[in-house]
Amino acid sequence: MPRLIIDEREIEVPPGTKVIDAAERLGILIPRFCYHEGLGAVGACRMCAVQFVEGPVKGLQMSCMVDAQDGMVVSTSHEEAVEFRRFIIECLMLNHPHDCPVCDEGGQCLLQDETVSGGHGLRRYQGKKRTYRDQYLGELIAHEMNRCIHCYRCSRFYQEFSGYRDLGPLQIANRVFYGRFKDGPLESPFSGNLVDICPTGVYTDKPSRYKARRWDLQRTPSVCIHCSLGCNTVANARYREVVRVEARFSGEVNGHFICDRGRFGFPYTNLPGRPRTARTAGGECSQGEAVAAAAEKLREISSTFGPQAVACFGSSRNSLETQCMLKRICRLQGWQVPGFFVDPALERRVRAAVSLLDASAGVSMREVERADCVVAAGVDPVNEAPMLALAMRQAFRRGAEILVADPRPIFLPFPFIHVPVSMERMDSFLEGLARLAGESSDGTGVREADLLSQIVQNGGLASSDLPLPVSFCRALFGSQNPVVLCGTECVRESTLPAAAALARDLRKGRDRAGLLYVLPGANAFGAGLLNSQGHPGFSRLLESVESGSVRALIVTESDPLNDFCHRDRLLGTLGKLDLLVVMDFLDSETARMAHVFLPTTTHFESGSCFVNHEGRLQYAEAVHHGGIPIEQAGGGSHPPRVYRGDIPGEGPKAAWVILAELGRTLGIPDRDLLGLGPWSLIGEEIPSLKRLEGTVFPPEGIRILSDGDPVQWVQGPEARDGEDDRGAVPPGDFFEILLTHWTFGTEELSSRSGPLQKVEKEPYGMMHSDDARVLGFSEGDRIVLSLEGGQIRFRLSVADRMGRGVLVLPRHRKLAWRNIPEMPCFVPRDRIRREDS
Amino acid sequence: MKSLVEAAKALAEGFATTFNHLFRRPVTEEYPEVHRVLPARTRARIVLTLDPDGEERCVACYLCSAVCPVSCISMQSAEKEDGRRYASWFRINFARCIYCGLCEEACPTSAIQLTPYFETCERDILRLVYEKEDLLVQHQGKDKEYNFYKVAGVVTRLAGKGEHAREEKPVNVKTNLP
Amino acid sequence: MIMWFAGLILLIVKLAVVLGFLLFLAAYLVWVERKFLARLQIRYGPNRAGRYGLLQPIADTVKMLTKEDTIPDGADKGLFCLAPAVVAMTAMLMFAVVPFGPELSVFGRKVPLVITDLNIGLLFVFALSSLGVYGVALGGWASNSKYSLLGGIRGAAQMISYELALGLSLVPIVMLARSFSVVDIVQAQERYPFILVQPVAFVIFMISAMAESKRIPFDLPEAENELVAGFHTEYSGIRFGLFFLGEYVHMQVLGALVAVLFLGGWRGPFLPPPVWLFIKIILVVLFMIWTRGTLPRLRYDQLMTLGWKMLIPLALLNIVVTGAVVLF
Missing domain, CATH: 2.40.40.20 (Barwin-like endoglucanases)
Structure with missing residues (x-):
């Protein structure tokens, strides 16, 4: 461990640490433009110069290019270094336009900060400035090349880190230009990160263009809910409107970056049509009246037809609190056990995934990045969970071999082996791989040819695909840290155990072999934890409605009409209900059919917990109080000129709070509902999480997977309620x-x-x-x-x-x-x- | 004894001085009848000025609202079709303003300026909340020259790339010449 | 019986006239003070309400009556309400013993131009003056505010200190007049006003009187730049008005006492006696205002030093000297 002295303070750092990082550990932020922790060092900007006074390296050096070594004495405030940095920033500013007031980066601009910190206050250069023509880069990113200081961060991120080729540097010398060869939208679904990493305003966020300055924003740590990865974000709100979502560094989940779906997917919370008042059959009313109306009708139905005539339905976008409260109310009222997925097979797959993951198998995305061999089965990362693709690319950059077995056309931003195995034969393909791995670890000698031919046969592959798996299998045998990725959206139910078995087999003779399931929805893991035996499955539920044994349906933050395949049947079935209560923040089709509608808040407005694919419980803080955005309240012009004590449109409450109110109206004492507090509520409903009660929530979330028996995660034995897995291919063409x-x-x-x-x-x-x-x-x-x-x-x-x-x-x-x-x-x-x- | 005499003398002097003041003309200016001409740089009612081309100078950069110690300025920036950034609404709450002039100092485009006019009293406090229409004036105020978009380097109707003050023609990124 | 009724009616008329005059004068003294002080400071003073601001006292009264009357949450309500009344009442009662003219003959009946001629008139004045400080101290304490409390305590301390000098300065007058009755003291000045024989007593009395009425340079109980408004910080509306009224009535009473005890009271040539008294009162009050316009406020220790180390010994000395002169 090298020990070195920076600015008269000693520090010991792991070998390979750059001096710039060592200084940052001491709280000394050396000015930099090109260096980025996630992208590494290139030494392009010359801004991080420091003086090496003693030790193996001497003189003025770039702190991002020098590894910390024993005996180094570094001065960041040495006269020579300060002078050097002052000239560098002056040079970088020579051609910078005079447009800070109209630049969106102003206020969060590294160049502004370093210009001030470098001591360059007045322009001395009176010559002409170099200019560039800007390009159209699509609807997400605005381009303003005049501001560029040529740090190469954008091209390094875009090409090296994320593996897309359509944006990069052109030209030489004083004419270096970053952009595309021709105008056009950026191809990468990670292009939004250019906004975050550009140290000045070359790339700015187009949807939030000219909306706000950083200092005016209410900022809070949040969690992305657009897929099951649970990337960490910073939500930015102003004037009762979420205006921007940025990536938040998380060492375990997403690193420094997020995908464009997470970055630009938030506007659903600001939509002008978002319902903000409760509705009953009699029209709009107050939240209290609507809850009372629903409760009265529910009481009537359960006294006439029994409590089992009431069913509840949540979704995988519910917060954990909402899911737990829904379950709790159903239990206390004797209603039907709530379901969370419209597809019973999917529900079972999620349940299986949750039960198959345990602490020794489950891996985070960071661990995927460190894997040296990746098998992905039935998963399309870029489309289902985009950041997973970036994690896989980092593994690839470290030399990992990557194989994707999926019948769909898969695109990934790096070379990989695509084996188009059909879903039907996925299991046997994985089993073959597992057997192969087992054989190799037994040391009995690999009869590769036999096994491979078996795999190929089982996988239904053409013989032309053969050479690729052979090379891959060699890599898999030699790997130290393999990871198995498995989707849940399209695969058969039996594929999940097959993937787990492969991971288990791979673990023999190795330290580690990871397993990662991509789940359908931000809180699908929570739904899987809660969902237990007794839930009949959505199709059964529909049959009960059709037969008249279920009379009332409570839908919380879920839109079955959006997710369910057979739309006409569902429409007819919902129409048969005596009572349809819908709580949602979307103006969904189901919400429009509701007899009683109760508006809820989004996770931007009331903090909530989500459990991501690896069982990491993360808390998304509320960023603002909700209410109709001022831009809408003012109709585009200035805000209304009235004084009022309330916030217009602040009616919605968190779904679990509304559920509790409904429960209280139905006679459940408050101490069993809201009185419990969120932690106890979660603990009550998911007994294995009881141990978390009173925990101080760490910023990186809590990994709730335990090392013990994985079965305990699912309450009771696996429920197989007669619905067979209709995965078998029917005979014929x-x-x-x-x-x-x-x-x-x-x-x-x-x-x-x-x-x-x-x-x-x-x-x-x-x-x-x-x-x-x-x-x-x-x-x-x-x-x-x-x-x-x-x-x-x-x-x-x-x-x-x-x-x-x-x-x-x-x-x-x-x-x-x-x-x-x-x-x-x-x-x-x-x-x-x-x-x- | 001497000090007693001195004290008495001092007292008498004081009383004499004040007594003499009785016969001097009051220096008070009787305000509503007599309007004094205030210096041009007096800090009172705030205006938004136009640039020499007659377009709004304000680019809604939020610097005035950031620097305002009482947070009485609020606005929303927006973009015109030609790329010009402007304030879609701009509001100053004069009930809160303390006329410190920091907004004028912070303004990078000379848009916001304080004028000597101070008689802004209202009975209804809402009428002290000025919108952009109330703030805009049809002149350049104290700064007759400055035209931000002629030097800014961003494309507007006024100037394209390389057409602003002290700018070279845009780089041709497709040339092979050194 | 008829005589008794006539006496009663006479008393009521006298009371009404004196009280009316007192209150009217108190109101206009405010105007006088503001106008006079303004001229001392080269300003105009009030000049908006009526010509020369003559309606200003009326405007002030209306304002004071219509303002919201607030009582602080932690205040002792009873005492809080009582305090201003005590101040105003004691000040007004003091005037009862001030003669404003010689005996008058109306329809053959002798009418003394004084509300009541007590043979212990001076003691009555001192008693009421001492009571007045209760208003200040109670008001300060009942407000439940630190500024008020400090003001009240200062008021009480100042009153005790200067009451002594005030009383002692008048002992020679009583010795000369051989009576405590104010009427008798005026009678005793038939040949010359006492200021000529008792200049030291006059000075001590003037200083003490200003201190008693809490006027600059002795306004420590209010000291607005230290204590917000001192003992009446928490008062508003008409309650504050009563304090205000008390102060100005107090000024008049003290002016009247100076006139009566040192300046020969209502005596004077050509003009009717009450007018002479009025002129003398106004002169004393104007002097007080002039002082306000000239001198800065004393520091607390200076106030105490002046009272205890200078005025009281001086007054005692004056008594001894006067006693010796009278004796021999």
């Missing part, structure tokens, strides 16, 4: 339809974001080029898919690197995918035809 998520446009909350709607692609379906050739289709054809539920029209795109016999459709709002009667869905080939032209 069928296409399996895979409903998938896209980075933009399919996730429930972010698809309501105006800026993301501008960048999302028009929906299209995909099939293998061989299949298309057989059917006589070609790229760009308009295709009609006729199902019992109705027709689905889409444009076709063909690909070579995907499974045969699958048709991949996005869950896009512009695509009529809700005409699919049930998942999984197999369609005969003759039902697919080209639209008559």
Whole structure:
């Protein structure tokens, strides 16, 4: 461990630490532009010069380029270094335009800070400034190249860190330009990070352009809820409106960056149409009246038909508090056990994932970055959980071999091995890999050829795919720290245990082998923890409604009409209900059907807990109090000229608070509801979390996975209530339809974001080029898919690197995918035809 | 004894001085009847001025609202079609303003200026909340010359890239010449 | 019976006239003070309400009557309300023994131009003056405010100190007049006013009188730049008005006492006796205002030094000298 002295203070740092980082540990922030902890050092800006007084290195050096060594004596305030930095900042400012007042970076600009700290107060250069033409970089990022100081942070992030190639440096000498070859939207779904890392205002956030200065923003640590990864963010609000979301550093979850879905997906909380007043059949009313009306009707129904005639339904975007309160009320009132997923198979898969993860297996994204071999099964990282793709890229940059087994066409921003195994054969493919790993660790000698041929057979692969897995299998045998990633959205139920088994087998003879499930929704893990035996599954629930045994349905922050396949059936069923109570912050279709509607707050307005894919309980603090944004209240002009004591539109409350009020109105004493406080409430409903009671919440969250018996996470034995897994491919020539998520446009909350709607692609379906050739289709054809539920029209795109016999459709709002009667869905080939032209 | 005499003398002097003042003309200016001409730099009612081209000078940079010690300035910035940044609304609460002039000092475009006019009293406190329409004046105020967008370097209707004061023509990024 | 009624009516008329005059004068003394002080400071003074601001006292009264009357939360309500009344009442009662003219003959009936001629008139004055300090001390204490309390304590300390000098300075007068009755003291000045024989007593009395009425340079109980407004910090509206009234009535009473004890009271040529008394009172009051416009406030230790180390010994000395002169 090198010991060195910086500014007369001694510090010991791990080997390989740069002097600039060592100084930061002492609380000395050496000025820098190009150096970024997440991107590393290049020594481009020359701003971090310090004087090395004694030791192995002497003289003026860049502190970001020198490793800390024993015996170094460093002075950051040495006369020579200060003078040098003063000249550097003056040089960097030579061509900088005079536009701080109209630049969005002003107030959070590193260049401003370092200009002041460098002592460059007055411009001495009277010559002409160099200028650039700016480019159109899409709807998310604004470009203003005049401000550039050529630190290379953007190109290093964009090309090296995230692996996209369409933005980078051009030209030489004094003309270096960062941009695209031609104007056009940035291809990377991580482009928003350019805003965060650019030390000045070259890249600024377009959706929040000219909205606010940093010092005017209410800022609070928050958590992204647009996928199950739970990336840490900073939410920024002003004038009762969330204006910006930025990445927050988290050593374990997302590192320094977030994806664009998380960054630009927040506008659902500001939408003008967001419901803010309660409604009953008689029209708008106060929250109290609506709760009373709901309670009265509920009491009537449960006394007439019994408490089992009341069912509740949550979702994976509920906060943990809401899920627990929902469960609690159902238990105390004797109502049906609440469900959280519209797809019973998905519900079981989530439950299985939660039960299969334990502390020794579950890994965070940071651990994925450190893996030296990654197997991904049935997961499309860029589309389902974008930041996972970046984590995998970091593993790739460290030399990891990466294999993705998925019938869908997968794109990742780095070279990887794509094995288009069908969902049907995924398990046996994984089992084969597991056996291979087991063989190798036994040391009995690898009969590779045999096993590989078996894998290939099981996987239903063409023999041309063979060489790639062979090289990969070698890497897998040699790896020290492999990680298995597994999706839950499209895979069969049996794939989850197969992935866990692979991880378990890999762990033999190694220190570690990780397992990571990508779950459907920000708090799917919480739903999985809570969901226990006794819940009949959503289809059973619908049958009970149709048969009349369930009369009332309470839906909390959930939109079954958005998620459920068979839309017509669901519409009819919901119409049969005597009472539909909906609590939501979205103006969803289900909410519009409600007999009693109660508006709720988003997680930006009332702090809430979410459990991410690895079982990390994270708290998102409230950033503002809610209410109608001032921009809307003022109708675009100045805010209304009135004095009033209340906040307009502050009616909504957190869903779990409303649930508690409903419970209290129904006669449950308050000490069993809100009186418990959030920790006890969670502890009461999830007994294994009782130990957390009274814990001071650490900023990085609490990993709630325990080392013990994984089964304890799910209360009681696995409930198999008769619904068979209809995964078996029916005989004959069928296409399996895979409903998938896209980075933009399919996730429930972010698809309501105006800026993301501008960048999302028009929906299209995909099939293998061989299949298309057989059917006589070609790229760009308009295709009609006729199902019992109705027709689905889409444009076709063909690909070579995907499974045969699958048709991949996005869950896009512009695509009529809700005409699919049930998942999984197999369609005969003759039902697919080209639209008559 | 001597000190007693001195004390008596001092007292008498004091009384004499004040007595003499009785016969001097009062220096009071009787304000509503007599209006004194105040210096141009007197700090009173705030205005938003126009640049020499007749466009609003304010670019809604929020510096005045940041520096305001009583937080009486609020605004919302927005973008015009030509890329010019401006205040979509701008509000000064004169019921709170202490006329310290820090906003004028902070203003990078000479937009916000204090004028000598101080008779802004109102009975209804809401009428002391001035909106942009109330604040805008049709002249340049104390700074007749400055035109921010001519030197700023950002593209507006006024000037494109390389057309501002002391700017070179934009770099051709596709050339091969050294 | 009829005579008794006539006497009663006479008394009521006298009371009404004196009280009315006293209150009217108190109100206009405010105007006089403000105007006079303003001229001393080269200002105009009030000149908006009526010509020369003559309606200012009326405007002030209306304002005071219509202002919100607040009582602080922690205050002792009873005492808080009582205190201003004590101050105003004692000041007004003092005037009862001041003669404003010789005996008058109306319809053959002798009418003394004094409300009541007590044979211990001077003691009565001192007694009331001592009572007045209760108003200040109680008001200061009952307000439950640190500033008021400090003001009240200062008031009490100052009163005790200067009451002594005030009393002692008048002993020679009593010795000369051989009576405590104020009427008799005026009678005793038939040939010459006592100021001529008792200049030292006059000076001590003037100083003490200003201290008694808490006027600059002795306004320590109010000392607005240290104690906000001293003992009446928490008072507003008409209660504050009563304190105010008390102060100005006190000024008049003390002016009247100076006139009666040293300046020959209502005596004077050509003009009717009450007018002479009025002129003398006004002169004394104007002097007090002039003093206010000239001298700065004393420090607390200077106040005490002046009282205990100078005025009281001087008054005692004056008594001894006067006694010796009278004796021999």
